[in-house]
Amino acid sequence: MRLSSGTLIQSGDGRWEIALGDSGYPESLALISDPPKRLYGIGDPELLRPGLAVIGARKSTPYGRSAARLFAGWAAQRGEIILSGAAIGCDQAAHRAALEVEGSTVAVLGCGADVDYPQGAHSLIEAIRERGCVLSELPWGTHPARWAFAKRNRIIAGLSRAVLVVEASVPSGTFLTADFALSEGRDVFAVPGSIFAPECRGANRLIMQGASPVTEISDLAALLGVDASEETGSIATATRDEVLAAITADPMRPDDISHDLGIDIVTVAIRLSELEHSGLAHRYPDARYGAVPRVKG
Numbered sequence: 001m002r003l004s005s006g007t008l009i010q011s012g013d014g015r016w017e018i019a020l021g022d023s024g025y026p027e028s029l030a031l032i033s034d035p036p037k038r039l040y041g042i043g044d045p046e047l048l049r050p051g052l053a054v055i056g057a058r059k060s061t062p063y064g065r066s067a068a069r070l071f072a073g074w075a076a077q078r079g080e081i082i083l084s085g086a087a088i089g090c091d092q093a094a095h096r097a098a099l100e101v102e103g104s105t106v107a108v109l110g111c112g113a114d115v116d117y118p119q120g121a122h123s124l125i126e127a128i129r130e131r132g133c134v135l136s137e138l139p140w141g142t143h144p145a146r147w148a149f150a151k152r153n154r155i156i157a158g159l160s161r162a163v164l165v166v167e168a169s170v171p172s173g174t175f176l177t178a179d180f181a182l183s184e185g186r187d188v189f190a191v192p193g194s195i196f197a198p199e200c201r202g203a204n205r206l207i208m209q210g211a212s213p214v215t216e217i218s219d220l221a222a223l224l225g226v227d228a229s230e231e232t233g234s235i236a237t238a239t240r241d242e243v244l245a246a247i248t249a250d251p252m253r254p255d256d257i258s259h260d261l262g263i264d265i266v267t268v269a270i271r272l273s274e275l276e277h278s279g280l281a282h283r284y285p286d287a288r289y290g291a292v293p294r295v296k297g
Contacts, residue, residue: 014042014129015114015140032158032184036137040113043133047106050161051081052224053181055174056090057167057199062287064167064199066254067191068093070273071164073266074217076103078226083108083156085149086125086134088118090166090174095128100264105132108156110149112142149173157181162224164214165190168202175202178211189214189223216277217270243271244291247281251290 008024009017018025019038026048029035039048054072056064072082072094082098084091086107098105107128109117113136116122128134137155138148153173157163163181165188168174178188190211193200207213214220221227242261246252254272258265272289275281281289 008045016041016045018045026159028161029155029158032154034154035158036155039135039137040140041133041135042113042129043106043131043135044104045133047081047104047133048135048159049081051083051104051106051159053083053156053160053163053177054090054094055084055156055163055165055168055177056094057169057172057174057202058087058089058091059169059199060089060093060167061197061199063193063197064090064191065093066269066287067166069097069266070269071166071191071214071217071220073097073101073103074270075220075224076105077101077266078224079103080224081106083160085109085152085156085173086118086121086128088121092121092124094166095124095132097266099127099131101266106159107132107134108152108159109134109136109144110138110152111144112136112138112140114140115143117144150176153177154180157184157186160186162187162189164220165203165206165211167191167193167199168206169198170202170205172202175206178202178206187212187223189220191215216273243268244275244280247272247275247289248291251284251288253286253288257289 017040020035028050052075054068056068068090076082076098082094082105084094095105111117113134116125157177157180165178181188188211190203190206191214193203212223246257254268258268282292283289
């Protein structure tokens with residue numbers, strides 16, 4: 001876990017530090033208008049290269065969390081590094097999805113990288129330290145502060161090659177992150193949402209301002225330059241049949257399908273998206289999915 005330049009300062013407990021100007025400092029981050037003078041991290045520093053930022057509202061809806069898990073999980077499966085802020089809601093959903101498919105994820109904190117925040121997120125943040133990277137520009141032991149979260153958003157945007165907003169109110173830290181990404185020349189994508197939901201106003205406004213809308217896996221694949229046809233073969237036929245059979249027998253929520261069939265939630269979400277797009281499934285207002293009856297000719 002050592003950068004080739006030899007400028008990485010490491011300790012025996014997995015902590016490391018690197019300064020702006022050192023060989024090995026992330027180039028994409030060094031080029032932003034206000035790069036951090038020093039980075040403190042725990043985990044794999046080799047993950048500090050352009051990835052996909054998946055961000056959203058703290059006061060998220062089930063829709064936003066599901067979208068974060070779907071798109072982050074799929075992108076992680078394709079080798080994208082998932083960047084986010086470990087906040088309650090959409091951010092944590094994105095991190096968890098990446099870990100569930102054994103992908104790579106980086107959490108940028110508004111406190112020291114050795115501090116567990118938010119409360120109740122210890123197990124998730126510890127998993128990211130062990131299997132990904134937890135990053136901060138704040139010295140070890142620094143407690144969270146409101147101003148620090150606003151500043152950390154530029155790091156998330158700066159490390160990304162693209163930012164996907166799955167849910168955001170206006171104003172919000174998520175919306176400001178997208179604005180910063182645009183100012184730094186990053187691509188910004190957004191998941192459209194209900195016009196009646198305040199949590200969706202930021203994403204909808206970004207689309208009005210020119211952000212590329214993402215409504216399904218094929219949209220994200222095209223925007224990232226990935227052959228969407230390759231995804232068709234990534235889920236086993238048996239899995240496809242099991243999911244369709246399950247919702248044909250009785251409408252079910254994605255988490256229940258995952259639990260009952262023993263299939264990871266991201267794979268289930270991808271398959272449900274495919275079924276819905278092809279007209280074979282319908283999503284009910286209570287988040288259950290049911291099979292659409294087929295008329296026999």
